[in-house]
Amino acid sequence: MLIVALDPPPNVDPVEWISKMFSTLRDVDGVAGFKIGLPAIIECGAKVLGNVFRDYDGLVIADLKLADIGDVMVLTLERLVRAGFNAVIAHSFVGVSNALDKLSRRCRELGVRLVLVATMSHPGAVEVMDSVLDKLINVVRRIDPWGVVAPATRLDVLERVRKELPSVKILSPGIGAQGAEPGDALCRGADYEIVGRAITRSENPREVAASIVAMQREKLSRCRK
Amino acid sequence: MLIVALDPPPNVDPVEWISKMFSTLRDVDGVAGFKIGLPAIIECGAKVLGNVFRDYDGLVIADLKLADIGDVMVLTLERLVRAGFNAVIAHSFVGVSNALDKLSRRCRELGVRLVLVATMSHPGAVEVMDSVLDKLINVVRRIDPWGVVAPATRLDVLERVRKELPSVKILSPGIGAQGAEPGDALCRGADYEIVGRAITRSENPREVAASIVAMQREKLSRCRK
Known part of the structure; x- marks a missing residue:
């Protein structure tokens, strides 16, 4: 129920850093997978990065927040899959027709998990995205x-997504640096919490990851009572 | 007033293909620059691709359609600039606060041209984006x-953008494969038309590019009368 965001700090070799972090954390009980952001993928190319995860069964998520026409997203997806990624994040904002319909179909064919952004955690999300949250959730429902x-920092939004989309997996960022505590989002219906720097910039990433999983379990056991 | 979209076909070496196309087209009169899409950047990494354009003065646009929080977009931008890109495309729907404000500031510091997507040309754009076009144009106005x-296939939208944002450069895709003719968008207020396959998949890309520029000029001379 923990996904680790592997975002390399500046001034390190990103492939080396990601490889090392992955080896350190891959077998920690409760770690379901890893998420790699756009900056590292842009810098290294998908092939080089994906290769790090070759023999791994967990989630390997390319967090590209795709927001293009269908054909371009499909071409991107195919390159990610060849590189070894097994999940991809795209925006619901671009709509279904000639956009997410094509991406979704190709994801199913290739056995890739598609993850859509309903809304985001930063203040700018209120300016446009929140004003069309109904439409965004409707796009998610049609794509299935x-x-x-859905952000752990905005639990009302998270609860609404859970209620309106009962069978979808919810991935929640915002734990740690952005203020939410481990387990908060899980207790409101999330399936996975995404944690990055709180783990990867710590002195002992393995120990911190394990303690976050312990906190998640502890909080879940209380909120489910 | 012509920007060439360099999107490599499948089953070619993308760097080799882009290098060759760039050499063929760089000094065609009227070609103002090149646009590289996400699939090629993902496959090769920005460094390898950007290097192709090292000694070039024209536009080198990374068409990533960025749509993330500000910090992530800034990290991506910095990698693109180190690689040799001098313009980047981002979505206006992520809003200003803690998103495009940060990206825009860093673009100015680094001398990079920021290009925002107001709306798109595919049918899915109508489902969500068009319903908040007012808000999207307002985000563009605030970021300046x-x-x-703005799409050449939807000239009413293009004219509206021109009217509401009189001093911004307008880049119009949709010429050729998607149905618009060279010069159509320029006559409605666009500054550049983006053409890809009609040029790059032709027998003689240099000749086709030159003839598109000639058509643009011819149409412009008529519509400006």
Whole structure:
């Protein structure tokens, strides 16, 4: 129920850093997978990065927040899959027709988990995205993806997504640096919490990851009573 | 007033293909620059691709359609600039606060041209984006970027963008394969038309590019009368 965001700090070799972090964390009980952001993929190319995860069964999510026409997203997806990624994040904002319909179909064919962004956690999300949250949730419903991103920092939004999309997996960022505590989102219906720097910039990433999983379990056991 | 979209076909070496196309087209009169899409950048990494354009003065646009929080977009931008890109495309729907405000500031510091997507040309754009076009144009106005993308296939939208944002550069895709003719968008207020396959998949890309520029000029001379 923990996904680790592997975002390399500046001034390190990103492939080396990601490889090392992955080896350190891959077998920690409760770690379901890893998420790699656009900056590292842009810098290294998908092939080089994906290769790090070759023999891994967990989630390997390319967090590209795709927001293009269908054909371009499909071409991107195919390159990610060849590189070894097994899940991809796209925006619901671009709509279904000639956009997410094509991406979703190709994801199913290739066995890739599609994760859609309903809304985001930063203040700018209120300016446009929140004003059309109904429409965005409706796009998610029509596409019926494997998962959806909903912020742990805005639990009202998360609860609404859970209620309106009962069977989708919810992935929640915002734990740690952005203020939410481990387990908060899980207790409101999320399936996975995404944690990055709180783990990867710590002195002992393995220990911190394990303690976050312990906190998630502890909080879940209390809120489910 | 012509920007060439360099999107490599499948089953070619993308760097080799882009290098060759760039050499063929760089000094065609009227070609103002090149646009590289996400699939090629993902496959090769920005460094390898950007290097192709090292000694070039024209536009080298990374068409990533960025749509993330500000910090992630800034990290991506910095990698693109180190690689040799001098313009980047981002979505206006992520809003200003903690998103495009940060990206825009860093673009100005680094001398990079920021291009925002107002709306798109595919049918799915009507489902969500068009319903908040007012808000999207307002985000563009607040950010005051160098340029904005508006489709040549939907000239009513293009005219509206021109009217509401009189000083921004307008880049129009949709010429050729998608149905618009060279010069159509320029006559409605666009500054650049983006053409890809009609040029790059032709027998003689240099000749086709030159003839498109001639058609643009011919149409412009008529519509400006």
